[in-house]
Amino acid sequence: MPLQTPPLRGLHDERGAKFTEFGGWDMPVEFDSIQTEHAAVRDDAGIFDVSHMGQIHVTGPDATELMQRLTSNDVSRLAVGDSQYAAITDEDGIIIDDTVVYRLPDEDEQPTYLFVPNAGTDESTHERWLSYRNEWDLEATVDNQTDEYAMFAVQGPNAPGLVEDITDESVTDLERFEAQYATIDDVECWTARTGYTGEDGFELIVPSTAAEKIWTAIDCQPCGLGARDTLRIEAGLLLAGQDFDHEDDPRTPYEAGIGFTVALETAFVGRDALAERDEAGVDERLVGFQLIDRGVPRHGYDITTTESRVIGTVTSGTMSPTLAQPIGLGYVPVEYAEPGTTLQVVVRGQSKKARVETIPFIDTA
Amino acid sequence: MSFDTPDDRRYLESHEWAHETDGVVRVGISDFAQDELGDVVFVELPDEGDALEQEGEFGVVESIKAVSDLYAPVSGEVVAVNDDLFDAPELVNDDPFGDGWMLEIDPDDTDELEDLLTADEYEDQIA
Numbered sequence: 393m394p395l396q397t398p399p400l401r402g403l404h405d406e407r408g409a410k411f412t413e414f415g416g417w418d419m420p421v422e423f424d425s426i427q428t429e430h431a432a433v434r435d436d437a438g439i440f441d442v443s444h445m446g447q448i449h450v451t452g453p454d455a456t457e458l459m460q461r462l463t464s465n466d467v468s469r470l471a472v473g474d475s476q477y478a479a480i481t482d483e484d485g486i487i488i489d490d491t492v493v494y495r496l497p498d499e500d501e502q503p504t505y506l507f508v509p510n511a512g513t514d515e516s517t518h519e520r521w522l523s524y525r526n527e528w529d530l531e532a533t534v535d536n537q538t539d540e541y542a543m544f545a546v547q548g549p550n551a552p553g554l555v556e557d558i559t560d561e562s563v564t565d566l567e568r569f570e571a572q573y574a575t576i577d578d579v580e581c582w583t584a585r586t587g588y589t590g591e592d593g594f595e596l597i598v599p600s601t602a603a604e605k606i607w608t609a610i611d612c613q614p615c616g617l618g619a620r621d622t623l624r625i626e627a628g629l630l631l632a633g634q635d636f637d638h639e640d641d642p643r644t645p646y647e648a649g650i651g652f653t654v655a656l657e658t659a660f661v662g663r664d665a666l667a668e669r670d671e672a673g674v675d676e677r678l679v680g681f682q683l684i685d686r687g688v689p690r691h692g693y694d695i696t697t698t699e700s701r702v703i704g705t706v707t708s709g710t711m712s713p714t715l716a717q718p719i720g721l722g723y724v725p726v727e728y729a730e731p732g733t734t735l736q737v738v739v740r741g742q743s744k745k746a747r748v749e750t751i752p753f754i755d756t757a
Numbered sequence: 758m759s760f761d762t763p764d765d766r767r768y769l770e771s772h773e774w775a776h777e778t779d780g781v782v783r784v785g786i787s788d789f790a791q792d793e794l795g796d797v798v799f800v801e802l803p804d805e806g807d808a809l810e811q812e813g814e815f816g817v818v819e820s821i822k823a824v825s826d827l828y829a830p831v832s833g834e835v836v837a838v839n840d841d842l843f844d845a846p847e848l849v850n851d852d853p854f855g856d857g858w859m860l861e862i863d864p865d866d867t868d869e870l871e872d873l874l875t876a877d878e879y880e881d882q883i884a
Binding site: 410421422425426427618622686687688690710711713718740 | 795796798799801817819820821822824843850
């Protein structure tokens with residue numbers, strides 16, 4: 393199957409980006425260097441093209457009900473312009489995907505939502521919404537608008553000012569996880585104070601046709617998926633397909649450390665199973681760790697006790713550009729999950745000493 | 758994008774270079790290789806005195822995004838290791854043919870260098 397391309401692939405190519413396949417998309421992984429891009433976001437500002445993220449639009453009299461039943465968080469708490477992080481779980485409470493749900497201004501006086509599933513999952517998610525809507529006989533329109541929108545993340549301590557400079561309306565009064573339409577060069581952009589880096593900033597959902605003029609209006613370091621990954625690992629944020637995977641590494645939100653997205657007082661697919669899991673407690677938990685010995689932890693490496701008994705697997709790892717230390721995430725039995733616990737990570741057959749750390753690894757905005 | 762490929766040395770298809778001076782062969786990775794890897798954050802090298810075989814693995818170079826094995830351009834004994842890389846692996850990016858060198862080998866047979874690619878041949882490979 394040919395890769396999907398973001399609207400600005402050509403522009404990124406001219407800028408000298410390197411590309412990588414991610415979730416079926418051909419995305420810029422690096423514009424200059426991961427360390428340069430990473431540092432720009434931590435110290436100043438950077439802009440990411442994240443047009444591989446899906447956009448699903450839900451509206452109608454039963455839109456709230458449909459969203460409530462298919463996402464783990466409490467959608468009824470969202471006023472217009474609010475958003476929330478949520479898990480999409482199966483009947484067993486296993487995470488299928490994670491997403492941010494935005495409440496848009498009402499359309500035709502009906503509650504309206506936009507949510508952002510991960511790259512390559514928009515079609516299956518769209519089908520899931522349609523099939524449950526039909527099964528439950530709910531009145532809501534569900535549109536997969538992934539191809540109609542580009543999405544940019546402008547992140548870093550100076551990112552809010554950059555966005556404020558180009559929007560007709562002021563957006564800096566928005567709190568974290570709040571959003572509004574703002575006009576940039578005559579184009580309405582959904583402007584949300586959200587992100588995936590641990591820094592302050594905005595995510596902009598813009599019509600594909602206006603992608604180039606919005607992208608070029610924001611003058612800061614362009615960043616690729618490489619820096620996006622190192623930034624989110626430092627911030628302790630999950631990557632779908634890596635830190636959880638519905639088939640290969642099935643996890644509940646509790647195991648994955650996102651139990652705060654589970655609103656058991658709401659009725660959603662997976663709720664009953666999760667209520668039981670909540671009662672019983674988890675056996676394993678996602679932890680952050682730092683390697684004490686030299687080496688770089690990578691996805692799939694074994695985590696062992698100090699006696700070399702295998703107890704878990706690294707789900708994400710990197711050399712942290714901010715800390716200049718090798719860090720990672722992985723699942724271990726809860727008795728090994730306390731910060732300060734000494735573990736080992738097996739790097740190419742050699743056991744490297746590691747220490748459990750609290751996540752996020754850095755101070756986040 | 759064009760890459761440096763100095764013609765005073767030979768190359769392996771796996772992107773290592775070999776430069777002989779007074780019977781000692783210095784080894785590193787090419788400008789093309791460091792650019793493909795991106796920010797180098799870790800280098801694992803053998804110890805002095807270790808015996809290497811031509812095209813045998815001698816270590817690993819890791820960037821933030823990738824892990825790559827390193828292969829010896831000639832057989833012989835490791836007589837020097839660039840310890841600077843342990844604290845400053847970015848030297849591989851900054852100066853791949855100079856301060857970013859990795860090893861020096863006392864070769865069993867300098868004729869083995871003739872098996873390697875010339876700079877022109879290597880340039881064709883990465884073009």
